[in-house]
Amino acid sequence: MRMGEFPRRLCRSAAVVIVVAVAGTLGLGANTVWAAAKLDANGQLLVMTPGAPVPGAEDACATNFTFPTVGGPGYPFLWGLEVDPATGHLWGVMSGGDSHPEDSGYLYELDPDNGTVLQVVVMDPKPDWTSGLGYDCLRQLFVVTDPSLDVIYVAQRNGTILKTLPSPGAGPVGAAYDTRRDGYWITDWVDNALYLISPDNGAVLAVHSLGGTGASRIAGTGYQECEDVVVVNSRDNATQYVIAAATGAVVSSCGLPGGNAEGVACRPFDETVYFSHYENPLIYNRATGFGPCTDACEQTWFEDDDPAIAYTGAWNVYSSPAATGGHIKYSSQTNAEVSFTFTGTGLKWHTAKGPQMGKAYAYLDGAGPMVVDLYRSSNRLATLPKLGLPRTAHTVVIKVSGLKNPASHGYKIYIDAFEIVP
16 A cells, blocks of 8 residues: 555545446447536535536536446446545446446556546456445455345455455445444345445344335445444435434435436545446535544554565565465565554564574564564464553564574565554
8 A cells, every 4th residue: 555645544434425436338438537517515416517617616526537448348337436545545346237247346546636547456256246345444455245146255455355245135236344333334225225244254233224215226335434424325316315324314315416326435534425327427526514533443454565664674575366465575684674663452463484484583662582483394374463562652673583493494584464453
């Protein structure tokens, strides 16, 4: 993850609700261009001119987004959108639907200012249909719904699917991470319901039926931590609903122009609502009244290339699909070291053991060294925890000692990731 304008240590899911779907057919050509329009406080459309600024409106969305076609001659839809709270970048998941499965399973990182595609991640194994997109900021994992197989994929940032959760209903189309309850909100268009499920096994933690609200064929969802609400789009009546997460009561609703609105996401420190649908190439926005806040999903997982981890000496990068982020750093240079400062009650060092590994010196808050022997007769990833610490700031330093087990063939020390225990 790259540094952005947002603080790295906080997963701030508060402020903007983004509702997105890609508009597009083959008639739009290879690229689908999004333009902007403005709604008033009641959700009424003020401007429909593509790309035109709104006079006197500072919160007008005047950015054109270009979304490239991927795959064969299909018509890709960006059905889900999410925000990386550490960078402020947008992430979208493409769906080609049942007609063009070759277009599904692509995750796009987008510049929120101009829609530039920063990178494309292909889910592995690649699903035939992807719809909703959420981001578990606590574990740094994507949550992707599949309404064809009625499952929910939990994937790493490199696209590798770690596990598949059962869908609580028969048509999962939206996903969002609840930072207060540590659960995944899933919208189900068949059941017309909003489910909260466990990230561990998919067990249903709460159910809110939207049958009495007028909502029909609901789509994407997003969670706003400050107000503790879930935002849901309803296609058939072109309405966006704000639902109290605790009770399921409708807090507010507003009409959406054009209908068929899709995904929803929350972005920090802004009250604007963005939304679009796949029947025209417009993207709209409106003010929600949600106040900005600093909510408390602290980053606990730090990959080996995270800027919060400081390296000195010669360190190399080894690409491996087995590594948590698809890569792992290593060094065999004596006195090469890595330093990491964190706040929590413990730390887990994700590393590797094997026949070529050496011994590491480990220091905690200046005390040590503790000698850690990483030799093993066969290669495997390993997790070494240090628990039971007072919840305050700590610094761990891991150094290549230049020592090894007599049976080892080398002196390598590996850094896959650090995981904070809050």
